[in-house]
Amino acid sequence: MQWFRQLFTRRNIYSDLSQEIQQHLAEKIEDLVADGMPREEAEHAARRAFGNATRVEESGREAWTSPRIESIFSDLKFAVRRLKKSPGFAVTAILTLALGIGANMVVFSVLNGLVLRPLNVPDPGNLFQVVHGRSDWPSQSYRDYLDYRDRDHSFSGLLAYCDLRAALTIRHVAMRSWGYAASGNYFDVLGVQPAIGRFFHSTDEHGPASAPYIVLSYDFWRRQFDSHPNVLGETIELNRHPFTVIGVARPDFRGTNALYWADYWIPLANAAEVTGFDDLPYRDHYPFDVMGRLKPGMTPQAATQNLNAVARQMAREDPKDEGLTALVRLAGPAGDDQDPARKALLGIMLLAFLVLLAACANLASIFAARTADRSRELAIRMAIGSSRWLVTRQLLTEAVVVSSAGGLVGSFFAWLLLAALSQWQPSVDFPTHLPIAPDARVYLAALAASIASGIFFGLLPARQVWGTDVVHVIKGGYIQTESFRRFAVRDLLLMVRIVVCTLLVTASLVAARGMLLSLHVPLAFEPKGLMLAQADLRMARRDRRGGFGWRAVPGRRRLVCVPLGNNGVSACPHGVGNHGVFSLAGVSSGCRDAVASRPRVHLARLWRVTAGGHRQSDFCP
Amino acid sequence: MPMIPAKKTEPRDLFRGALEMMILQSLRRQPMHGYALVQHIKLRSNDLLQVEEGSLYPALQRMLKDNLVKAVWEISASNRKVRTYRITPAGIKRLEREMSSFEQMLTGINLVLAPTES
Numbered sequence: 001m002q003w004f005r006q007l008f009t010r011r012n013i014y015s016d017l018s019q020e021i022q023q024h025l026a027e028k029i030e031d032l033v034a035d036g037m038p039r040e041e042a043e044h045a046a047r048r049a050f051g052n053a054t055r056v057e058e059s060g061r062e063a064w065t066s067p068r069i070e071s072i073f074s075d076l077k078f079a080v081r082r083l084k085k086s087p088g089f090a091v092t093a094i095l096t097l098a099l100g101i102g103a104n105m106v107v108f109s110v111l112n113g114l115v116l117r118p119l120n121v122p123d124p125g126n127l128f129q130v131v132h133g134r135s136d137w138p139s140q141s142y143r144d145y146l147d148y149r150d151r152d153h154s155f156s157g158l159l160a161y162c163d164l165r166a167a168l169t170i171r172h173v174a175m176r177s178w179g180y181a182a183s184g185n186y187f188d189v190l191g192v193q194p195a196i197g198r199f200f201h202s203t204d205e206h207g208p209a210s211a212p213y214i215v216l217s218y219d220f221w222r223r224q225f226d227s228h229p230n231v232l233g234e235t236i237e238l239n240r241h242p243f244t245v246i247g248v249a250r251p252d253f254r255g256t257n258a259l260y261w262a263d264y265w266i267p268l269a270n271a272a273e274v275t276g277f278d279d280l281p282y283r284d285h286y287p288f289d290v291m292g293r294l295k296p297g298m299t300p301q302a303a304t305q306n307l308n309a310v311a312r313q314m315a316r317e318d319p320k321d322e323g324l325t326a327l328v329r330l331a332g333p334a335g336d337d338q339d340p341a342r343k344a345l346l347g348i349m350l351l352a353f354l355v356l357l358a359a360c361a362n363l364a365s366i367f368a369a370r371t372a373d374r375s376r377e378l379a380i381r382m383a384i385g386s387s388r389w390l391v392t393r394q395l396l397t398e399a400v401v402v403s404s405a406g407g408l409v410g411s412f413f414a415w416l417l418l419a420a421l422s423q424w425q426p427s428v429d430f431p432t433h434l435p436i437a438p439d440a441r442v443y444l445a446a447l448a449a450s451i452a453s454g455i456f457f458g459l460l461p462a463r464q465v466w467g468t469d470v471v472h473v474i475k476g477g478y479i480q481t482e483s484f485r486r487f488a489v490r491d492l493l494l495m496v497r498i499v500v501c502t503l504l505v506t507a508s509l510v511a512a513r514g515m516l517l518s519l520h521v522p523l524a525f526e527p528k529g530l531m532l533a534q535a536d537l538r539m540a541r542r543d544r545r546g547g548f549g550w551r552a553v554p555g556r557r558r559l560v561c562v563p564l565g566n567n568g569v570s571a572c573p574h575g576v577g578n579h580g581v582f583s584l585a586g587v588s589s590g591c592r593d594a595v596a597s598r599p600r601v602h603l604a605r606l607w608r609v610t611a612g613g614h615r616q617s618d619f620c621p
Numbered sequence: 622m623p624m625i626p627a628k629k630t631e632p633r634d635l636f637r638g639a640l641e642m643m644i645l646q647s648l649r650r651q652p653m654h655g656y657a658l659v660q661h662i663k664l665r666s667n668d669l670l671q672v673e674e675g676s677l678y679p680a681l682q683r684m685l686k687d688n689l690v691k692a693v694w695e696i697s698a699s700n701r702k703v704r705t706y707r708i709t710p711a712g713i714k715r716l717e718r719e720m721s722s723f724e725q726m727l728t729g730i731n732l733v734l735a736p737t738e739s
Contacts, residue, residue, distance in 0.1 A: 051675030063682035
């Protein structure tokens with residue numbers, strides 16, 4: 001790195017050297033004058049003795065320069081100068097590449113954030129998830145988890161957790177919230193540390209409802225408590241059950257799901273009182289994700305075999321576990337090979353790569369044409385001693401400068417787009433976060449793509465120079481390869497462009513048509529001009545199976561209910577501008593079937609049937 | 622190295638590293654600036670060796686870059702602003718290594734040049 005520092009201090013070094021030489025000469029002259037020599041003669045004598053001061057200074061400067069780096073810099077300067085001379089070409093080339101590299105960066109950043117990036121826990125490479133062997137289905141039952149944990153010895157720790165949705169009340173203000181109900185060893189197995197307070201542990205659990213503790217996420221703490229440390233010991237209600245805040249997680253720990261950032265964690269032992277349903281006693285109820293740390297020396301394959309041995313044993317003991325198999329894979333999206341999002345993203349990545357390829361093929365042709373225009377200049381440079389390699393390097397540098405500028409512009413726009421996308425909430429029902437903001441890996445990939453593109457489309461003109469007959473060009477010819485070769489390369493490029501562009505246009509049309517079709521898919525009701533509202537009555541500690549009537553406020557009669565939701569949560573679209581206040585519960589399956597059997601039932605009709613309340617039984621017996 | 626024995630008309634290189642070695646040895650005795658170095662070498666060699674003044678500064682720059690010497694601007698005894706060079710620990714180490722190999726070379730040359738015993 002010394003040469004890099006010297007780049008910035010070199011001006012001082014040179015100035016010191018110059019001053020020093022002048023001082024030397026002045027001192028010598030003084031000495032000669034003191035010895036009796038006339039000043040003018042002394043000046044000549046001193047300069048004669050010293051030699052060529054300019055040459056000496058240059059020679060001194062050479063000690064600080066690296067010829068190779070200097071020549072690369074001069075190539076860069078020359079390339080920039082040339083591009084300045086043809087701004088139209090430069091802007092077109094840079095924008096073309098910006099499009100290609102920017103598209104690749106966006107898709108790669110999404111791929112990186114959703115698929116490649118490991119979970120944000122210590123040593124993510126040794127955090128594995130236990131999924132079902134045959135289907136790759138991740139969820140497990142609690143009883144199976146206990147058996148895996150207690151009977152198998154491949155893991156140094158095995159944790160279980162499930163998502164939790166509840167009404168959270170802080171100082172009498174209720175809000176919807178999403179968290180995790182986690183086994184007592186959750187934080188210990190992950191090896192994370194709290195920002196303040198403490199986490200809960202296995203030792204805190206002593207049977208059902210024995211650990212009414214809650215750990216808040218850093219973000220939730222910041223939002224709801226203004227990062228106040230007095231939060232420790234405060235009581236928070238989840239579905240009206242009190243929990244004591246014992247700690248706050250660090251800002252970088254947001255749970256064990258890449259897309260879902262928890263607001264809080266409570267012990268599994270206390271989950272039943274919040275949800276009103278005990279998930280723990282069942283062997284055929286699968287709400288839990290199971291993760292663990294493998295013991296040193298244990299491979300995922302060996303752990304899979306061990307767990308399958310346990311699974312067979314479990315199947316013998318309980319028929320509900322018949323056919324149960326286990327697979328140990330890396331936790332998080334990185335380990336999920338069957339993830340449809342991964343396949344879709346890889347497909348889109350391929351398309352983005354094709355866009356870049358088309359851009360490169362296009363620029364290769366333009367650069368080749370420019371090189372032909374510079375035939376005489378390049379030939380003269382070679383004739384007066386410049387090697388073919390130096391000329392080639394100059395052309396490649398020019399291409400890489402264009403591609404780097406394109407990469408920079410593309411990265412900037414990609415960054416803008418990604419920043420907006422990462423704020424996007426795809427679902428209002430679920431606190432999804434898209435961690436797709438570009439990181440160092442994405443920027444490195446963009447840099448690599450920029451340089452590789454430059455080299456790729458700079459190779460064609462470089463190849464032309466390599467095969468140039470200098471004498472022929474100076475006599476008035478052009479740099480060009482033999483006709484059959486030119487035919488091969490240029491035609492190949494043209495073919496590549498046509499094929500790639502056809503493919504891209506077809507893919508775009510198919511995608512656009514798919515999107516249009518999905519916008520007009522029959523929904524059993526007319527969605528135009530409607531808004532959607534939801535209510536979850538479980539949050540008010542109402543039994544989701546009980547069923548509730550709904551009522552329309554007098555004068556706000558255009559209020560209808562359709563069974564859009566799941567898990568007992570129903571949705572109620574109501575007319576825009578009609579200010580419907582609604583009170584709604586789970587719609588019975590009979591009603592759902594009735595509506596589903598009448599495709600594109602107009603909401604007005606539904607309303608006529610249901611809004612009065614008296615005839616509700618016609619549709620929802 | 623462009624060290625020339627005095628009173629010779631053709632400059633002759635002594636050997637690689639000779640100037641560097643003499644600069645380092647001079648600076649080891651006491652820090653000094655470029656012009657003083659030239660005078661010092663001339664004086665110590667009884668005018669037998671004369672440093673080509675122009676070659677001194679590129680050599681000093683190389684040694685600065687290799688961290689064998691350090692330079693600071695100071696006011697000399699004659700009230701002149703001069704750039705004084707000091708030898709660094711790395712410079713001392715290099716000097717000792719060079720001197721040891723120089724002595725070995727000199728021994729070898731002496732042995733070769735010694736009159737053959739008859």
